[in-house]
Amino acid sequence: MPTITARADQPANGRIWPLLAAAAVFAVTMVGTTLPTPLYRLYQHRFGFGSVTTTVVFATYAVGVIAALLVCGRWSDQVGRRPMLLAAVLLSALSAVAFLLAGGLPLLFVGRVLSGLSAGVITGTATAAIVELAPPRHSSAAPLVATVANMGGLGCGPLLAGILAQYAQRPLWTPFAVDLGLLAVVGVLVRLLPETVRVSSPVRLRPQTVRVPRSARGAFVPAAIAGFAGFATLGLFTAVSPTFMAQLLGENNIALSGLVVFVLFAASAAGQITTVRVRGRRALAAGCVVLTGGMILVAAAMLAGSLLLLVVGAVVTGIGQGMGFRAAVTMVSEQSEPQRRGEITSALFVVLYVAISVPVVGVGVLAQAAGLQTAGVVFAVCVGVVALIAAVLVTREPAQRRR
Structure with missing residues (x-):
């Protein structure tokens, strides 16, 4: 089984940038989960569905989250934090692409499921990474940083989408294009993050x-x-x-x-x-x-x-x-x-x-x-x-x- 070292790569130097970078990855990924919130009414008008369908589209997000929690809730303990963070960023990007290409309900459902999978993968992984990457002098504040990143990202999603949809061109396209740009940036940050899990063989990935x-x-x-x-x-x-x-x-x-x-x-x-x-x-x-x-x-x-x-x-x-x-x-x-x-x-x-x-x-x-x-x-x-x-x-x- 893999072994976990709380601070494998960076404990002595006390650098704070990995903590802030991990928080940024967490926040930006969570932005995508609530980005469609102010746009559902526009989708209703474009595709001609009502309140029930809107709530079902929204609810499919939870299907993705629960599936990710049950299937891969502990995988970051085994394969490492960075691979799972990258997977979450990629799933979020695929969700944004699904919304960009949506010409009807099917891709809306796909986008929401992918968004849920992204959230389910990143929530535990990013929280653990933030705690592990915190320099000793900031270790007590790490859980608070994770909370702010999580809730801040969830809150900024509707705010960002609402502003862009109201004042920018192409209201159902621009928010997701901007989201993809942000995800590209944090994808680079993930590659720069120190890994905090030391993996040894064999790795057994099992549902939780x-x-x-x-x-x-x-x-x-x-x-x-x-x-x-x-x-x-x-x-x-x-x-x-x-x-x-x-x-x-x-x-x-x-x-x-x-x-x-x-x-x-x-x-x-x-x-x-x-x-x-x-x-x-x-x-x-x-x-x-x-x-x-x-x-x-x-x-x-x-x-x-x-x-x-x-x-x-x-x-x-x-x-x-x-x-x-x-x-x-x-x-x-x-x-x-x-x-x-x-x-x-x-x-x-x-x-x-x-x-x-x-x-x-x-x-x-x-x-x-x-x-x-x-x-x-x-x-x-x-x-x-x-x-x-x-x-x-x-x-x-x-x-x-x-x-």
Whole structure:
């Protein structure tokens, strides 16, 4: 089996550029996963499909992510960080090409699946690489750098696409052409990065199992429920918020719709960063309550047709989602046996990416039957209820364990 050395090539010199380069690779690759967000309404008009199809196109992203997590979640530990980072960049580039060439639904689906595969490959790989490439004096900040790169990339995707689609020529072509240019740059950076994994033979690439042992379920269940609520909200904003803004708020500016999604992800990063020192269970309960408050504001925005309320709701929702997400990962990690930690964390992420896709398709179906406003309000209420259930479970569970 391969052996891993935490800092194989660069520990002594203390250079910071590999850390920043790895963060740039992570961020740019994640940009591609949300780049289509403000463009779905344009695709609807061009190819003549409705809300249900839009949400299904979006949801295929999760299929790619889950497949990558299950099939190659540990491959970077065996073949090295750089090969897997290059694979993620290449998959992202192929996704952009699929969108560039799209003349109908088939290539949209292909592009989303490839984007999901890219995200599934890079998330664990880049996070590990950033931690391993950090100079000793910056090692404590490495997880924060990974969080900012991840959420920053996710937030910048809609913002970049919205601005280019609104103000540049060829709105369905220019965002992906720019994305390919950025990917070419970070592809070069990957080639320059030191390798932090020393590989020895034989290398056995096997799919990863996903099971949650009984000893970890007390932490896993509330964490998974809270994470489900938070990621369902991310799915809603990134799949249908531009359509909501156009049809319910009368706001057709594509750049503005991208900005709203950017605000959500920026708030999520802030929620994760500002609660680093708050204990997992307390942070999870607080995040669920904040998320519920954000859903109330989003529902009110839809009923009142208020853009201001929607933006405020996005900020509050993002903070709550970020708090809950960080706490969920922390709780599951702390309550897992070291030899099972990767497996249990993968199980959590499978739940999260189911949450980012399946409920959104339900919103699309309900919107077609009852209208966007009703679908959005029902979704907000359901997410709020699920988040409160998680808050109750996480506050009651320690007391039950003491009995």
